[in-house]
Amino acid sequence: MEATFVLKQEQLTPEWLEQLKRLFDEQGTLTITVSGSGKPLSAENQRVVDQQNMVKRMLETQKKYPPKKISPEIDINKLIDEMYWEGNH
16 A cells, blocks of 8 residues: 655654554555755764665675675685786786
8 A cells, every 4th residue: 555645744743653553554664755845964864874875785785695605625815816817817
């Protein structure tokens, strides 16, 4: 279910949020998008947003490139030497 609500700041009360939760309680997750006057974030709030974005990108990268185990028999130094061997590039 999807719905759009347009509210003024003073209308956003704890009671209204409780009604919203009851409306969508079977969904489990609510996504709220806020748009406003474009007032810049404080340095602390901007740091929080930046950290959240960084964690999101990290999780996406981990999902795309999951960790892999390398056999203990593999000689990493030999692989590096082969990569940088003069005739190799």
